[in-house]
Amino acid sequence: MTSWGPLVTLGGAAPRPRWSLRLTAAATGAVLVLGVLAVKLAQLQVTDGSRLAAMAESNTVHHMVLEADRGIIYDRHGAPLVENSPIWTLVVVPAGLPAAASDRAQELVTLSRLTGTAEPKLAAALLTANPYSPVNVMNGLTQTQELAINERLPDLPGASLVQHSVRTYREPLVFGHVLGYVGPIDPSDATRLRDAGYQPNEMIGKVGVEAGLETLLRGRNGWEDVQVDARGQVVRVIASQPSVPGDAVYLSIDASLQRATAGSLAAGLARDGKIAGASIVVDPTTGEVLALVSLPGYDTNLFTHGISQADYNRLLNDPDRPLLNRAIAGQYAPGSTFKMVTATAGLQEGKITAQTLLNCPPYINVGGWIYHNWASYSLGWMNVAKALATSCDTFFYQVAAMVGDVTLARYARAYGFGTAKEIEMPGVMAGLVPDRIWKQVQCGVPDLNSDACRWSEGDTITFGIGQSYLLTTPLNQAMYAAALANGGRVLRPTLVHVVLDASGRTVLAQKTEVTSTVPASAGTIQAVREGMREEINPPYNMNYWFRRSGVPADGGGKTGTAQYGGSGLDLPTHAWFIFFAPYAQPELALSVFVERGELSEVEAAPIGVDIMKFYRGNVSMIRSGGQ
């Protein structure tokens, strides 16, 4: 310190800086450069400030959709037919993985073992993704898998389990074609339904009631604005709106009757070596569908739990077409079950009366063509009731010829043929009521006088026995049976008994709607019903099934064995049976369809009688208050 002795002697007077040119230049340069930084800062923080602040918000504030619980579907008595079961997805936020390479490699090995995904594939998926967004590592974890992974989570930084709910259907083979299933929304639907707030990949009803009542079942999604850190962890909830669960739907279906119907149909098909069929049971006073079965069924849970391509292809290419809901979308000729329409037209148009006797020969000759009865012998003279009971084809050929195709088509439409019913599921088919104009429009041949385009007398008379180009569906047949039961009112079929929202208020209640009334007098309908009553009573063979089952033959029925696949003899056939009971005050109407059934009295009718037997045995339970 000796060296600053002379300085101290100066008495500590303030030194005056001696700024050299270079020091001045350095100071000026420093101030200028810091000034440039300040200008850039001002630009970032003031000019771009609000834009960058918004980017910071979108970085750190995430809008999360809270998916609403989908409404539960019950039978009419409140038995749940589907549940929302929890399912977990394992997600990993790449930024949350350990920073040290060895720890990260160790975690990838663990994740690979837990998920069964090859490690390089896992690493690639995680490293190519946005490091701050969760990557789905494994979907559809069951509760057991979830528990196993949950235990390991503390050792797996960045990994977390996200819970979703998934539709699980009870007895999908019994209720599947009624309920349908949900699946991820198609991209095209997502665009169309964007205004309704659907998220990409959100589950939406695809078929069945799930689709038909989508708007009620879906509920309303809620949302949550949360602040997340760079690892994707939620730090706090800023604002939220809870979701509103979907409505509870009580179907008109009676679960026990549905099971019995499915059981009777399956047993009947198996008895005769058949595979496919359908049966619908309705209340002819209200239009409520009590049972709706289409066989074969399929496991709808496959779709909600993520169906594999192999399973999907198998279902799609199955020659038995399990995905086809035959009850509403299968279109077949009604055959002899149509004869009540021909009878109604003949009676109402005054071509015949209830007492008019017509011959029932083994065949008739029309325009040089021979048209056969089912019997190769004459059944003699008969009135319309006996003609229905014996299902005499030649009788109805004559009536159809008298009525004419146009009038016959009008009555068919009045009974609901050729109309797609407005039931609460998509994919309902109309069937077809042909007439001469239809034939000319559809033939596609330039020569309108060719056989393909010109309506022939033969077309008219086969129309009269439910053949020619006539097509119907098992659902239309059930409503046709219901109309015959209730005196000519064609009701809108409904699957809904009541719909309640989350707070228990009624959103929708079953309402009986008459879609058309058959333009026929009470006497006409009475005469037709009489024929149906006779058919199931002695001396006719059909009565055997009732006797055997111990079911009183109190009602009306009609079988039909409908040819398909062209014209001529020995064509393959479908078997039908339609039925209502009791005769005086019908409570129930049903249709039974057996695909490729050969003899309707043997193959289709016993199934209907079986269903009726269950109904009678359980009527008090089925008809009890319900929801």
Place this chain on the structure above:
Amino acid sequence: MIGRLDRAQVLLAAALAGLGVMTVYSAHADWPRQILWVVLGAAAYVAATVYDYRRLASIAPALYAAMLLMLVAVHLIGHSALGARRWLSVAGFPLEPSEISKLILVLVLAAYLARCERVSWRVFAGGLALLAPPAYLVVAQPDLGTTMVIAAVTLGMLYLGGARPAQLLAVVAVCAVALPLLPRLLHGYQRRRLEIFLDPNQDPLGAGYNLLQARIAVGSGGLFGRGWLHGLQGQLGFVPERATDFVFATFAEEFGLLGSLVLLTAFGVLLIRVLRAASVAPDRFGELLAGGAFVMVFVQVVQNVGMNIGLLPIAGIPLPLISYGGSATITTLAALGLIQSVIVRRRPVEHPEGERRGLGTISRRAQA
């Protein structure tokens, strides 16, 4: 001695170190440890102030040798972080020789240049030759940022030491020729950083992410900032290296443009005070020492803030006194202490010619 201290510099250094601890705390780094570094740095500051800096000139060769030894040791027994070998473990504490080498190089160059009145071509080349070994060892760690700092320190000191424009232009010319070769010399990540700097939007979620997030943080601070401990980007971890390389982004988000300007002004005043020390230094060694410290702090402030706001490419340079880190904090405070040592030993009052004649004070020669 206390009376001769540059009190403004003491206050500025203390204020900056205090802001540093606050920001490090907000960035969820190990703030008690940063306080420890500041305390150790303050001790070094006091020790350096008391110590007669002139004695350092004679031990400069030994310091230079020790620096090279440490830098070699890093390569042999160093610890690595983020792909570079930079740390030595000394009694359980991490020591970053490249940080210390900044100050040692300033001392060595000051001692070297102080011996010659004029910077001849030979002296100029000698200065560059002193830079070459540490620069090679640091760039090989690899630590391009620190290499650039010590290169800038060397050139700045040569300039302040009186290098001729032709000499500096020669360096610029050599750099201009070498620039096309740069991409080959850079490591993959360094080249990537340069590319990302040139176009940060080309890969917003990958390599450009750090830059973008830092910019978002700075910008979202706005005029007044989100408030201490209330930053979004910094608090929630979106700003990478939020307590070290990108500490300025954390600071700017919470304190806004006003806070940032206060910080820059504080650095600006501090730098001017350091230059002022050079102007009052009693000898050429002290003048060069202060000049070197000025360049050292200035380059780091500019590089760090510049990369945080997207003006300069990313290089791992701490913001002096603000960034978390022991070696850098202690080195910076020790350097500022040495400046005080220069100031308290400043030459006496220099009066205007007229006054001087009238008062008949000692001639300048007497000081030497």
